[in-house]
Amino acid sequence: MNCRSEVLEVSVEGRQVEEAMLAVLHTVLLHRSTGKFHYKKEGTYSIGTVGTQDVDCDFIDFTYVRVSSEELDRALRKVDALRNSGGDGLGQMSLEFYQKKKSRWPFSDECIPWEVWTVKVHVVALATEQERQICREKVGEKLCEKIINIVEVMNRHEYLPKMPTQSEVDNVFDTGLRDVQPYLYKISFQITDALGTSVTTTMRRLIKDTLAL
Amino acid sequence: METDLNSQDRKDLDKFIKFFALKTVQVIVQARLGEKICTRSSSSPTGSDWFNLAIKDIPEVTHEAKKALAGQLPAVGRSMCVEISLKTSEGDSMELEIWCLEMNEKCDKEIKVSYTVYNRLSLLLKSLLAITRVTPAYRLSRKQGHEYVILYRIYFGEVQLNGLGEGFQTVRVGTVGTPVGTITLSCAYRINLAFMSTRQFERTPPIMGIIIDHFVDRPYPSSSPMHPCNYRTAGEDTGVIYPSVEDSQEVCTTSFSTSPPSQYKTRSRQILINSLHSISEPCRYSLGTSDQGWYNLLMVPGKEGGVPLASNQPVHGAQADQERLATCTPSDGTHCAATPSSSEDTETVSNSSEGRASPHDVLETIFVRKVGAFVNKPINQVTLTSLDIPFAMFAPKNLELEDTDPMVNPPDSPQTESPLQGSLHSDGSSGGSSGNTHDDFVMIDFKPAFSKDDILPMDLGTFYREFQNPPQLSSLSIDIGAQSMAEDLDSLPEKLAVHEKNVREFDAFVETLQ
Secondary structure, three states: OOOEEEEEEEEEEHHHHHHHHHHHHHHHHHHOEEEOEEEOHHHEEEEOEEOEEEEEOOOOOOEEEEEOOHHHHHHHHOOHHHOOOOOOEEEEEEEEEEEEEOOOOOOOOEEEEEEEEEEEEEEEOOOOHHHHHHHHHHHHHHHHHHHHHHHHHHOOOOOOOOOOOHHHHHHHEOOOOOOEEEEOEEEEEEEOOOHHHHHHHHHHHHHHHHHOO | OOOOOOHHHHHHHHHHHHHHHHHHHHHHHHOOOOOOOEOOOEOOOOOOOHHHEOOOOOHHHHHHHHHHHOOOOOEOOEEEEEEEEEEEOOOOEEEEEEEEEEEEOOOOOOOOHHHHHHHHHHHHHHHHHHHOOOOHHHHHHHOOOOOEEEEEEEEEEOOOOHHHOOOOEEEEEEEEEEOOEEEEEEEEEOOHHHHHHHHHHHHOOOOOOEOOOOOOOOOOOOOOOOOOOOEEOOOOOOOOOOOOOOOOOOOOOOOOOOOOOHHHOHHHHHHHHHHHHHOOOOOEEEEEEOOOOOEEEEEEOOOOOOOOOOOOOOOOOOOOOOOOOOOOOOOOOOOOOOOOOOOOOOOOOOEOOOOOOOHHHHHHOOOOOOOOOOOOOOOOOOOHHHOOOOOHHHOOOOHHHHHHOOOOOOOOOOOOOOHHHHHHHOOOOOOOOEOOOOOOOOEOOOOOOOOOOOOOOOOHHHHHHHHHOOOOOHHHOHHHHHHHHHHHHHHHHHHHHHHHHOHHHHHHHHHHHO
């Protein structure tokens, strides 16, 4: 099975990075989250309700919709790289949806990605307030285009993991949240102006995956 | 085109499409209400949320949607359209976007109604939630209020895109294939407005006259009860239980600021009218004149439920003609509000704005004086003979003063100017009365409230008089002005040289500002 890959590019000012990233992440996760599954007898299950919430950006003339889940929002905001927004640079964020495949001992479960969203962020530094104001509007318009792109991909109705049985639900969904259930995902960053950083990130991820049992 | 769909699946599909259409309308209209929408997630299925999404139902909107559908479903050639338009407070309207729910003939016979179609419709609704925030009308709707409002209209049939102007753009929200056809949801939006942007409407000056405040309460009634959705996991074929939906919904009595225009939706016009009635009194500025020609600016405090003011003070004195305006106080053109019987802080000011009454007429007209704070006496018509000095018990018991106070005992001479005018234009005298009846101007002691005489050499009244008549600035006098100008010009090169030396400091300072 091939992993579906989508790439989005945005140019933002330093203080807009976090909001732009969150807008994209939340829009994708809105489409890739369901209500909590409640399994019953005979293999049936019921699904909880997903609420939504409008979020106004402070540094961009833009409003996006996210899932009403504080836990999910906190988890996304915890990602440190979102805040590393100083100076010029080119960074890349990957949001990867994956399925776990059980392996025999001593091997750890395999994580098989089925959809990867890559957002390339070009951070610019602006000198005057007027430029910033123009940037606010322009970035808002660009993000509107990105949302339309995301929605277009989502509605192609391409591969989605099958709805799992109760025993396998943790291989497909992140069941750790109380109110919603997104597909299993992970977020990684790469800042290309510091090669050392990118290597460290990759090594860290490899070690984490290997040790995870 | 009918397929091998069994009757149960057909029923379910029809129900899904019907409620999808209703929810679509709700999402679109709620996104144009002008405020942020927030609904809660629920881990347990409530049984009342179609497509596992918390989308509230506004009853008026549902009613309008059902009325438009009239028991039919979107089909080939029969689309459900939601038209969003803008209407200014002057009555001009413009279509902004048209959302279309269409069905075409392309069928997907293999798809499972109960599971796949339902989930894809849910996904499509999520996409609609996202897309409704990115079209240009969203930002306009967030700023609706004084200058314009956003309206909606639902119709069923052929899509009418003529009102969107030239060069409109379309965005496809998504499609869902079903055994009876493919459902497509799209939006066509005007782009001219995108270039005008909200700036145009922000720059529009406030409408003079009545300003209508369109903020209304938000109606969020509870939705009808539904049974929980039960699903089978993949691979099982036994029957599935679906939610049974009651069509009836509670009618909401609150009103709602967006409503469709003119001939199509008279009921919704009523909703708009109701919404206008439900809002608090607007902030209204108007110029009113009393019968006696007094000009006052009436101010009705606004949005917090302000109380309309009582009218201007009726002034007795039939002698006062329309043109006769008495100068009573030093202040010009100020506004005030007064209630007749208030004992709180009130002022009544009558200002003269035109006309120069003869002194005799002035004297014979009624003076409505400024009354100090916390005065018990009602501020009604005051005649010359019944004037009371405020805080009379604190006033100096200077009979001479009172005698010469023309407000108490007006001079008989017709050439005498208004006593207050006289006091204003005097060069200021401190203390004591100087009722010099031989002069044209009668010097009196001007008694501001709370003042006491003879305690300080410079009392409040003196200060007040001097303040009213300051000496002319020396720089404004011609000789001195010319001299200083010449000196300034001569010294310019030196000053420039000094500034140039400090250029770096200035640049550093400017950089700290950025």
